[in-house]
Every structure is written in structure tokens, then in C-alpha cells.
Amino acid sequence: MTRFWTRLIVVLTVILGVNYVAWRWMASLNWEAWWIAVPLVIAETYSLIDVMLFGLTVWNIKFRKPPPPAPADATVDVFITTYNEPLDLVMTTALAAKNITWPHSTWILDDGDRPEMRELAESNGIGYVTRGAEWTPDMPRHAKAGNLNNALMVTSGEYLLILDADQIPEPDILDKTLGYFNDDKVALVQTPQYFINVPADDPLGSQAPLFYGPIQQGKDGWNAAFFCGSNAILRREALMQLGLVGYVKATEKSVRRALAASRTAIKKARRSPEAENPLVEQMLNQVEAATESAQKELEAGASLSEITYRVRRQVDDAVRTLVAADFSALQSDLEEIAAMELAHVGESGVTTVASDAVDRMSGRDWSPLGALESVHAVLDAISVERTDEAQPIMPLATISVTEDMATAMRLHGLGWKSVYHHEILALGLAPEDVKTMLTQRLRWAQGTMQVLLRENPLVQRRLTWGQRLMYFSTMWTYLSGFAAVVYFAAPIIYLTLGILPVNSISFDFFIRFIPFMVVNQLLFLVAGHGIPTWRGQQYSLALFPTWIKACTTAARNVWFGRPLGFAVTPKARQSGGPSWSLIRPQIIVAVLLAVALVVGLIRLLAGMSEPLGTLVNVAWVAFDLVVLSVLVKAVLYKGFEPEVVGPERPEERNANAV
């Protein structure tokens, strides 16, 4: 029944929304003030697409029944990821994890490599994993994704429950979720993230009831429920398969690139003075022939291990021949070589070069000729060892600082299914100060934009259109910062300068705008079963500087290789008084809005503007100020007081509504 009403309202929203925005584009633009008229209509179009994508999400909303029991022999590893969280916080989670009733092994994945953590883990009978020796300092670490990938190589459970260090699991978390994996194609079961240190009015907007509710349930209906990094169970086989497919792709790409680069390097080596030596020339010819035949074999479909092995052998032989020839030509050097203990006097009394001397002199670390150095470097890259990563198989995606979304998208691309289980089975801690909260939101937004720019879901051919749009929808919401700027600017411009972005504020406007707005709010009300969504709406506008920064830094990172300025979200509250400086752009906007209000009223009294236009824009400014007011509350928030009880008991929130 809910589904019927939801769908009805979605249809109405789309009809009325298109009716309004089409009219805005075609009949209402004030071209004389195009510089604000066009941005405003674009912002409104953005918002219409946003609500249409939300409508599409809830169109297929899925209310799941509890799964059947799982086979009793299903093996599980519980991973608790930590970097720098306080030891007692990690141990609280680890001990709760140890108490999970389904048979399992518990592991602390300590990226901080802290001896005290290891000791605590071991004394409590909990596994401890830290990066292996292969993670040398010159290898990219890939943060949490790297931490998990490392642990995957040293554990062997069929399923993995992943928990952030502050997410305390319920003992029955596995009993309630493992059964979904009876379907062989299910790779992921995500449960909600719920925070216990948040007061009823949620000043920092920590709870995400709309996301861990209708949005995930809607995505689930399209087989696109997201992996959110914690409180999720994953199938090892699916992750390993992802790792293998990624390995093959990366290896083929690097071999192709290295073969192309070696041609350039050989050309360059031919121009160097040493190349005039006929021996060197001959060697370069051999190397070139080796890479050319490798290229042909690659096109013919030979296996990469064979090709790379052969190239390596042929090049090594060529270098060896050169060095050996060099030796025989330089008899006079033999004594010196003897002094180096590389040669010995043979039984016949003739000084010979020890066979291993040639081996040693032609070793990879010893370049016989300067000109070959670049050739050597490139040839080293013709390999299947994936020398640029600590481990060849990297199951969790490393293209984004939020590894979860990218991993889920790739799993869906391989044809795996995901499940959203709408029941709180782990209780976590949310940030308790604005600074930490902003850092966290920035990171999520940056990660999401990285995925959009690196693997745009709209062009992933192996995803269904529903899945593509579900991923795209989440990315689209993070563009709201740009629209917010326009929504703040337009009423300020009207009230202070009298410039209206529309032809006139008339009956035509209201008859189209108001029904759309009403049905839009109704959609959130019905789809959300009355869950509070206002806080989320406020933050999606009020954090506009964060969203814009996320877009620009992610774009610079992906296109120009610039660092993101990424920081791990601290779990402990940051000390110090209210930090107003963190929301300076929003304060400036609020002051401008207030000034506009005063100027607008003066202009009205002076007869310089029409009452209706002023009224609409005053209302608009008031709305903007109410939206921004959430930040005042946030900055003044002094952290969670335990005696204040959260909104409801978590059990009561578990609306497994059918």
C-alpha cells in the first residue's frame, strides 16, 4: 500500500515538477538579468533532477522479510578496522564482536601498528593483524582499503563482517544476516549505521534516517544497495574475484604501457654515444626484437605470464652476451677482475672469467652501459608481479578515499547482488564537534566525487540502468553546494538591487510553483513514513562550502593528481571553545541575507519595489536563515551528555515494516 501511494506521489511530483521547470525555461526568464536568471533556472533544474532521482529510488522500495537460517558451517571473520582510535574504544568493540553468537574469528586490523593494541588483543584472545613486510614505505597504503586487503590475505573465513572501531555489534548480528547468502549471488549485506551519542535534536545531523531507510531500501529494490564501509557482511569469494579481475586488468594495462615505453626507450638509447659500439647495437636490436615479438604475442592472445617471462629471458640473454663479449675483449682487465675475486686461474693455467662473474655483472642492479639504464627501467615494468602495489590482488577498490562505494559498484558490475537489511545491529559513535563532523562529510563527499570522475556509473556497461542511476543519484546530491549558492544569492539580489530573475511574480508563477513544492514535501513525508528529514534538508544546503570544496578538490585530484588533503576522522571530540571560523562562509551569507532583509523593507517603504515580489523574497530569505541556523546550534553543541536519552530505543526504530 505504501508502495502504491509512494508511486502515485512520485508520478505527481514528476508531472508538476516538469510543468514548473519547463515553464521557467520557456516563459519566465528575465533575459535582461541573465547572469542571475540563468543560474537560478539551472539550480532549479538541478533540484528537479535531484527529486526525480529520489522518486526513482523509492519507486522500487523493498521491505525485506527476515532471511532463512544460514548453513551451520558458514565460517566468518569479524574485522575491526582501526588506525588511531583510543585503545579502550577499540577493545569495547572487539569484546562485543567476540561475543557474537555465530561461530567466528575476531580480528583487530590495526593500521597504527601499536604494540599495546597487539598486547591487548592477544591477552583477550582476539586476532591481531597489521600490514605485512610487503607493505614497504614506497608502496601506496590505500588507507582503510589497504588495511582490509592486507587482512584478506591472512584470514580464511567465507564471510567477513566489517566494523569500524566504534561500531559495537549486537550478539545476533550474524544470525540475522548470514541467511541472505543462501542466495549464491549475494555478495553484500549492509545494515544501518546508527549512533548512540546523539541527542534527540541531532544538532550535527549525524543520523541518516532517510539514507538508512527509504533510500537504501529503494536502492535495494534496484539491486543497488550500497556498501557503506561498516556494519556490513561481505562474501570473500566475491571480493577475491573482484581482486583477480582487477589484477588481470591492471597487469594487461601495465604490460601494454611498458611495451610502448620500451620502444621509446630503445629509440633514445640508439642515439646515445655507446650505441656506436657494434656490440651495444646488436644488443639493442635483440631487445627491440624481443619487445616486438611480445607485442605480437599479446595481440595474438598469448598469456601475460608467458610473454613477460620470454621478454625477460631474451633481454637477460642479450645483456649477458654483451657483458661476456665485453669481458673477452678486455683481456687486460682480467688481472683487475681477479683482484675483485671474480676470476680464477683455471686448471689449464689460463686465467678465465668465472661463470658467475658474467651473471653478477649482468645483474639487474648493475647496468653495463649508461644508455641501457632507461631501457632496463622500462623492461622491469614488463611483468606480472604488479610491482607498484604491495600485493598483486587488491579486492577492495582503491580508486577513492571511500573504498566502499567503488567496491560495491564493481561487485554489481560483476553480476553480484547486494542486500540492505533494515534493522540496527550495531551501535556507533558519531562525531561530537563541528570540526570532526565537517571533516567526515568532506571525506564522504570527496570519495563519492572521485568515484564519479574515475568510474562514472552512467557509462558502466555491465550495470543495469537502475543500478547506474542509483549510484549516480547519490553523486548528484553532492553537487548541491553550487545550487545552494544560487538559492542564497537570488533573494539577496532582488531585495538589494530590485533585480528579479523571473519576468514577474504573478499568478502564473504561483500556480506552477506551489503545487510542485507541496507534492515534493509530501513525497518525503510518505516515502519516509514520517521520519525526520528536516535536519538532512538543512545540512544539504547549509554545508555548501564543504560540498563545493569536495567537488573542486576531487576534480583536481583525479585530473591533475593533486592530493586531497585527506584526514582520518578523529573519534575523540576535538577540544576548544566554539569554532565559528569553521563556518565563516555561512556567517557571511547569513549577514548578507539579514542586510538584504533590511534593505528590501526600506526599498518597499520607499516605493522602490513591489509588495508581492518583496514578500516572496522575504519569505525566501527567512527560509534560508532558518536553514543556516542549524549551524549555530552545531557550533554551540558541547558534545553528548549521557543523561540525555536518544530519540528512541534502537529496537523501536527497527521498522522492518512489511
Place this chain on the structure above:
Amino acid sequence: MQFSYEVNDSYAEVKSVGRLNMVAAPKLREVVNEVVAGGSSRVVVNLAETDFMDSSGLGALIGCLKAARQAGGDLRIAGVQPQVKMVLELTNMDRVLTAYPTAEAAFGDD
């Protein structure tokens, strides 16, 4: 699952019998590392009696390939059964590893 190995003149043969899955994968890595550390970097993993392999098993093979290559040798697979062949194709791993008919044939040309 059990592993055994035999070192001959030109290569070492590691026999894998039974199911090469996520439980057996770390063991395979251990055995191959032992073989390579013992000085035989040319390794053939004989899969003639491996009736099941999963992605973790394949992942272990890649880890072993890396170890053998870094020691200056190579790792090859032989005697692939239908299920294993299917897994190789499903993950595109047949683009990386050539499946030789027998252990003797694996280093036959080399």
C-alpha cells in the same frame, strides 16, 4: 586438501590434491615459499587432482607467481580440470596464466 612437492633437475613440482579454496590458499603459499626459499624458483603447480578451486586459491597462485618471479624463476600450472578451467575463464585469469597439459610440459620449451 594436501600439498606435496618434489624437486627434480629443472623444476620443482608442487602437487595440489582436493579443494584449493580459501582454507587451503594460505597453505599453498607457505609450501611454494618453502620451495622457492630452498632454491627452486622454477615451480609447476600440478592441478591434475585439484577438483575445485575458488578465487582465493587463484589469488594464492598469483602470490606464488610473484614470489617465484622475484627469485628469478617462474610459476606455471598444469593438469587443469574443468571446474578450475571455468574459474580461470570467469576471472579472466586465463589471460595471465597458461594452463599446460602436464607438469613435464610446463617447462618443456625452456
